[in-house]
Amino acid sequence: MRQQLEEIRKNAEAALKATNSLEELDAARVKYLGKKGELTAVLKQMGGLSAEERPIIGQVANDVREYIQNELDERISELKAAQQEAKLLTETIDVTLPGEPCEVGNRHPLSIVLDEVKEIFQGMGFDIISGPEVELDYYNFEALNIPKDHPARDTQDTFYITDNILLRTQTSPCQIRAMEERKPPLRVISPGRVYRSDAVDATHSPLFHQIEGLVVDEGITMSDLKGTLDTLAKKLYGPETKTRFRPHHFPFTEPSCEVDVSCFKCGGVGCSMCKGEGWVEILGAGMVHPKVLKNGGIDPEKYSGFAFGLGLERLVMFRFGLDDMRMLYENDVRFLEQF
Numbered sequence: 001m002r003q004q005l006e007e008i009r010k011n012a013e014a015a016l017k018a019t020n021s022l023e024e025l026d027a028a029r030v031k032y033l034g035k036k037g038e039l040t041a042v043l044k045q046m047g048g049l050s051a052e053e054r055p056i057i058g059q060v061a062n063d064v065r066e067y068i069q070n071e072l073d074e075r076i077s078e079l080k081a082a083q084q085e086a087k088l089l090t091e092t093i094d095v096t097l098p099g100e101p102c103e104v105g106n107r108h109p110l111s112i113v114l115d116e117v118k119e120i121f122q123g124m125g126f127d128i129i130s131g132p133e134v135e136l137d138y139y140n141f142e143a144l145n146i147p148k149d150h151p152a153r154d155t156q157d158t159f160y161i162t163d164n165i166l167l168r169t170q171t172s173p174c175q176i177r178a179m180e181e182r183k184p185p186l187r188v189i190s191p192g193r194v195y196r197s198d199a200v201d202a203t204h205s206p207l208f209h210q211i212e213g214l215v216v217d218e219g220i221t222m223s224d225l226k227g228t229l230d231t232l233a234k235k236l237y238g239p240e241t242k243t244r245f246r247p248h249h250f251p252f253t254e255p256s257c258e259v260d261v262s263c264f265k266c267g268g269v270g271c272s273m274c275k276g277e278g279w280v281e282i283l284g285a286g287m288v289h290p291k292v293l294k295n296g297g298i299d300p301e302k303y304s305g306f307a308f309g310l311g312l313e314r315l316v317m318f319r320f321g322l323d324d325m326r327m328l329y330e331n332d333v334r335f336l337e338q339f
């Protein structure tokens with residue numbers, strides 16, 4: 001029996017060495033160690049042994065099983081390693097191949113025009129600041145001389161967080177914040193998102209962008225306002241551009257005006273862009289109301305200032321000849337890749 005066992009060990013060793021795949025290896029395992037395998041068959045005959053022989057042969061049988069099992073395990077790791085090696089060889093990367101071109105995006109038309117406006121004002125010595133979009137009623141209305149019952153609130157309905165906290169309807173609250181935080185001389189623009197509860201159509205959106213401007217110093221007059229905004233118009237739309245200042249009313253400026261530029265498409269003759277007028281309105285402006293200066297902690301006896309508010313979407317639409325504002329928000333690549 002000892003010889004039989006020794007035989008099995010030798011045969012198994014040779015058979016395992018000869019295996020070339022995990023499947024063959026499994027077949028060999030069944031053949032030698034399985035329930036109906038050769039080793040089990042020999043062990044079944046142990047009943048016929050004497051009491052002295054049985055433990056000795058039992059020990060030999062166990063050694064053989066352990067030996068075969070170890071050989072098996074070793075061969076499994078060898079085969080697995082070989083498989084891995086082969087896989088790596090087929091998957092080598094040719095680092096000299098050209099890479100997949102990755103698509104580069106464009107700047108959004110709103111960003112293109114905003115960057116231009118920023119650059120124009122930075123060239124005139126303005127700082128760029130920003131304010132919160134979730135704003136206090138005080139900054140958005142009250143401090144800008146728009147008390148609770150003022151009709152101007154009707155045209156600027158918005159989304160309220162609480163009675164006193166809202167999504168700002170304009171960038172004008174940045175005027176008050178700037179005056180609180182800085183001392184004159186003050187020259188800032190503050191671009192950003194504003195909100196109104198308007199239904200979406202070709203010229204309205206509940207979210208849009210404004211650029212606020214504020215200058216406060218000793219001796220600031222309406223001519224400073226005109227010079228600054230005339231420079232803006234010429235830089236944006238070309239040196240031939242004319243500006244027109246029309247009287248208007250805003251609660252936070254006195255006097256107030258709206259500013260038109262000569263139509264940059266037809267040069268002022270009248271076309272579809274300016275609806276035959278020859279002029280297009282681009283912003284509201286005025287001399288900062290003394291009450292507003294006071295609310296910002298600035299002495300209106302000593303200082304004066306001007307302010308203005310530009311609608312960025314309007315500028316962009318004029319600039320690129322767009323007739324529907326919704327295109328600016330829909331993220332349609334066919335539209336966006338044209339800029």
Ligand code: DAH
Nearest residue numbers: 170172284285286307308309
């Ligand atoms: N905040 C005004 C609006 O949303 C625009 C505006 C007008 C801003 C006149 C100003 C200004 O600073 O002086 O309609």
